[in-house]
Amino acid sequence: MRILVIGSGGREHALCWAIAASPLCEALFCAPGNAGIAEEADCLDIAADDLDAIVGFAERESIDLVVVGPEAPLVAGLADRLEAAGVRVFGPSAAAAALEGSKGFAKDLCRKYGIPTAAYGRFTEAEAAKAYIRAQGAPIVVKADGLAAGKGVTVAHTVEEALAAVDAAMGAGAFGAAGAELVVEAFMEGEELSFFALVDGEVALPLASAQDHKAAYDGDQGPNTGGMGAYSPAPVCTPELERRIVAEILEPTVKAMAAEGRPYKGVLFIGLMVTDEGPKVVEYNVRFGDPECQVLMMRLKSDLLPALVATADGLLKTTDLRWWDDEAALSVVMAAEGYPGAYEKNTEIRGLEAAAEDPDVTIFHAGTGRDADGALRATGGRVLNVTARGASVAAAQAAAYRAVDRIDWPQGFCRRDIGWRAVTREQETG
Numbered sequence: 105m106r107i108l109v110i111g112s113g114g115r116e117h118a119l120c121w122a123i124a125a126s127p128l129c130e131a132l133f134c135a136p137g138n139a140g141i142a143e144e145a146d147c148l149d150i151a152a153d154d155l156d157a158i159v160g161f162a163e164r165e166s167i168d169l170v171v172v173g174p175e176a177p178l179v180a181g182l183a184d185r186l187e188a189a190g191v192r193v194f195g196p197s198a199a200a201a202a203l204e205g206s207k208g209f210a211k212d213l214c215r216k217y218g219i220p221t222a223a224y225g226r227f228t229e230a231e232a233a234k235a236y237i238r239a240q241g242a243p244i245v246v247k248a249d250g251l252a253a254g255k256g257v258t259v260a261h262t263v264e265e266a267l268a269a270v271d272a273a274m275g276a277g278a279f280g281a282a283g284a285e286l287v288v289e290a291f292m293e294g295e296e297l298s299f300f301a302l303v304d305g306e307v308a309l310p311l312a313s314a315q316d317h318k319a320a321y322d323g324d325q326g327p328n329t330g331g332m333g334a335y336s337p338a339p340v341c342t343p344e345l346e347r348r349i350v351a352e353i354l355e356p357t358v359k360a361m362a363a364e365g366r367p368y369k370g371v372l373f374i375g376l377m378v379t380d381e382g383p384k385v386v387e388y389n390v391r392f393g394d395p396e397c398q399v400l401m402m403r404l405k406s407d408l409l410p411a412l413v414a415t416a417d418g419l420l421k422t423t424d425l426r427w428w429d430d431e432a433a434l435s436v437v438m439a440a441e442g443y444p445g446a447y448e449k450n451t452e453i454r455g456l457e458a459a460a461e462d463p464d465v466t467i468f469h470a471g472t473g474r475d476a477d478g479a480l481r482a483t484g485g486r487v488l489n490v491t492a493r494g495a496s497v498a499a500a501q502a503a504a505y506r507a508v509d510r511i512d513w514p515q516g517f518c519r520r521d522i523g524w525r526a527v528t529r530e531q532e533t534g
């Protein structure tokens with residue numbers, strides 16, 4: 105098969121790594137890719153949002169499957185364009201990608217179909233949003249309706265903070281058109297969990313559990329990021345909790361999307377809060393989590409490629425996935441100093457070969473490029489995902505940090521406590 109992956113981050117590196125290992129993969133391309141992906145795939149000078157160029161390449165090069173990593177091209181209709189051109193695609197239509205593209209759509213769907221989530225209001229007028237916030241009090245969550253590159257959510261601990269978030273989105277236009285409408289919802293107390301399933305329009309196949317760390321600094325302190333690390337399995341996701349998530353959230357969501365005439369195909373990433381009342385939807389995402397994808401790929405025993413094809417072809421009913429059940433995986437994100445704020449670009453990274461010598465360690469690139477001399481340079485905020493397998497989360501954590509410590513990148517930083525919840529639980533249960 106000839107495969108084209110869309111995207112340029114650590115998630116796409118992990119997908120390329122898994123696809124390249126498939127005996128079914130004859131040629132692998134990535135648009136646009138990065139320096140790490142270039143070791144697995146032919147990287148193309150095509151941006152992930154250049155829909156015309158992607159469709160043109162796929163047709164010209166007889167691509168058998170396009171795997172779309174990020175949400176923005178899906179919300180913009182890439183899957184629809186590819187299907188119309190007769191190219192098989194892993195990823196939802198624009199109508200189905202509204203689950204992530206419009207927070208208001210997702211909340212209304214939950215309300216209509218009785219899927220547990222926080223109480224909320226939708227607003228197109230700042231004054232109405234503010235009145236709702238004053239009436240509800242804090243803590244309260246203010247979300248831009250549209251895609252805001254992971255920055256559109258404010259968890260406000262005071263009413264003033266929530267009012268300022270409304271002004272930032274609707275007055276100052278901090279998120280452009282994505283913030284012209286807001287969802288204001290009740291703050292949920294509990295532990296966050298990322299739940300993933302492949303969905304073929306009708307059938308859902310849950311993947312292994314994972315948890316990420318969104319705060320920039322140790323102790324879950326500091327500004328929100330795209331994710332500073334992840335691990336799998338997530339011990340909070342007991343078999344009983346998984347049964348509830350599947351029965352109360354995943355299956356009703358898949359049925360609801362079909363009933364709405366927006367059958368969902370692709371990977372569905374449900375951000376959950378595990379509350380005292382049970383699991384509730386925080387948000388839906390129409391893509392793999394990043395860096396959750398990296399740890400899932402490290403634990404996947406089966407060939408990924410046939411599962412992606414079965415998802416696209418509506419054949420998940422006959423698909424089964426095997427995992428390295430007795431192994432955990434953990435990924436530490438190395439980011440440029442200053443991220444998620446301003447940071448320096450093009451700083452040099454050395455020592456990756458030595459760091460990746462341990463056979464349990466794989467380093468996925470999230471934001472790298474090579475200069476004319478072949479030196480590795482940091483090109484983004486999140487730059488490397490140092491990922492390791494081990495017999496427990498604690499063992500994977502130790503291996504990942506041993507590798508981190510061998511990387512020579514003075515302008516980078518990482519959290520030193522990725523996986524702390526799982527490691528604590530492992531210690532408690534012996």
Ligand code: GLY
Pocket residue numbers: 316330331389392393394395396
């Ligand atoms: N790690 C969270 C996300 O991908 O949205």
